[in-house]
Amino acid sequence: MTEPTLIRTGPIRYATAQRFARPSPAPDPDPDQTPDRTRSQTPGRRTSSGEICPQLPSRLDAVMGPPLDRHPHGEDCLNLSITTPARDAGARPVLVWLHGGGFSSGAGLLDWYDGGALAAQGDVVVVGVNYRLGALGYLCLDGISEGNLGLYDQLAALRWVAAHIAAYGGDPGNVTVAGQSAGALSIRLLLDMPEATGLFRRAILQSAPLALAARPREDAQALGRMFAEFLATDPRTADVSAILAAQRETALANLSRSGSTMEPAFTPVEFLGSDPSSGSFEENVRGLDILYGWNLDDMSAFPGEGDETAALTRRVYEEPLGRFGLRAARAGARVHTYRLDWRPAGSAFGATHCLELPLLFGSREAWRASPMLGAVPWEDVDSLGSKLRAAWITFARTGTPGPMSAPLHQGKVPG
Incomplete structure (x- = not known):
């Protein structure tokens, strides 16, 4: 059987941003851009740096393995990639991917998140998004940074998709935003932002650690002052290497302070003037299709x-997600749930955090020697992945994932 031909386009700059400032829309992309023209040198219009946000090694390298591809690190990192079956008027469902990584590592441009398998299997358009991380994305410090800049980057990417995805064969009226871990928590917070209303029709939250929620602003500012003390120079002009070094020291201090190996030092914070009774969440989710779930052994990571x-996974993932699902359903969302129970042979981690990622994205080469996959041949990973991809694709098309079969289980929204 002939494999479908796919067009992979990118990196494409979707926004620009000065350090510690909100993003501004990038100039319109080249309408004739093709995979061999992703680095056009026309100044100020189509050039993309191809950079990902500067970052330290991931704390989950022991579980996932380190990424095997290399990308330049830099602050001109607001780039995305697109995988599409065709650049035509096909008006295909669009899946916008927000990666995880504890708000401190990862990138939508990584080979781990190549959307080829999803695009080919489901005739959908897949968009992978970079956003700012760590102190560059989530520092909260008076006079320097308001915090939540990574969230505003994601908002800018969704606006870019709404404006431009039709040129890549996608339907701007049928956008599903999907994310895992920090990416899924980001989606939950986007649902509190009136600015996000109408930018997506459906949402998939994979292993969102909702127990962490948004950090109280006072606490975030205390961590910001701690970071500034470690940096010992103006954050607005400091070298990136110095920022990363101070970020590492702040993370270690936060670990001593909180005792949690899971809680990042730099995370989203409560919005200025936020009012939980304002009704933004209820208004934003009304009429949305939502799919959320977790992995049976998420906390083994x-x-x-x-x-x-089991107790930790229930407390950190299952119970907070259940409360979220109930609230969303009561507000008028159509809510579906799942749980992944697959425990790969030869893996010490079981159905761990991030395990669904190679079932959805990437390739044999991208996930080569990933510890969480144990001794399972790639052919078996891909075979199981086709079932998971089918559920995600069906959800993106219709708003329901359809019937699920083991080891993927359909859950029931509490209530």
């Missing part, structure tokens, strides 16, 4: 939290 994996 975070040793040292003090309890056994």
Whole structure:
């Protein structure tokens, strides 16, 4: 059987941003851009740096393995990639991917998140998004940064998709935003932002650690002052290497302070003037299709939290997600749930955090020797992945994932 021909386009700059400032829309992309013209040198219009946000190694390297592809690190990182079956008037469903990584690592441009398998199997358009991370994205410090800049980057990417995805064969009226871990928590917070209304029709939240929620602003500012002390120079002009070094020291201090191996130092914070009774969440989710879920052994990726994996997973993922689902359903969203129970042979981690990622994205080469996949041949990973991809594709097309089969289980929204 002949594999479908796919067009992979990018990196494309979707926005620009000065350090510690909100993003501004990038100039319109080249309407004739094709995979061999992703680095056009026309100044100020089509050039993309191809950069990902500067970052330290991921704390989940022991579980996922480190990424095997290399991309330049830099602050001109507001780039995205697009995988599409065709650049035509096909008006295909669009899936916009927000990666995880504890708000401190990862990138939508990584080979891990190549959308080829999804695009080919489901005739959908897949968009992978970079956003700012760590102190560059989430520092909260009076006179320097308001915080939540990574969230505003994601908002800018969704606006770019609304304006331009039709030129890549996608339907701007049928956008599903999907994310895992920090990316899924980002989606939950986007649902509190009136600016996000209408930018997506459906949402998939994979293993969102909603127990972390948004950090109180006072606490975030205390961590910001701690970071500034470690940096010992103006954050607005400091070298990126110095920022990363101070970020590492702040993370270690936060670990000592909180005792949590899971809680990042730099995370989204409560919005200025936010009012939980304002009704933004209820207004934003009304009429949305939402799919959320978790992996049976999510917390095996975070040793040292003090309890056994099942209890921790229930407390950090299952119960907060259940409360979210109930609230969304009561507000008028159509809500579906899942749980992934697959425990790969030869893996010490079981159905761990991030395990669904190679089932959805990437390739044999991208996930080569990933510890969480154990001794399972790639052919078996891809075979199981086709089932998971089918559920995600069906959801993106219709708003329901359809019937699920083991080891993917359909859940029931509490209530």
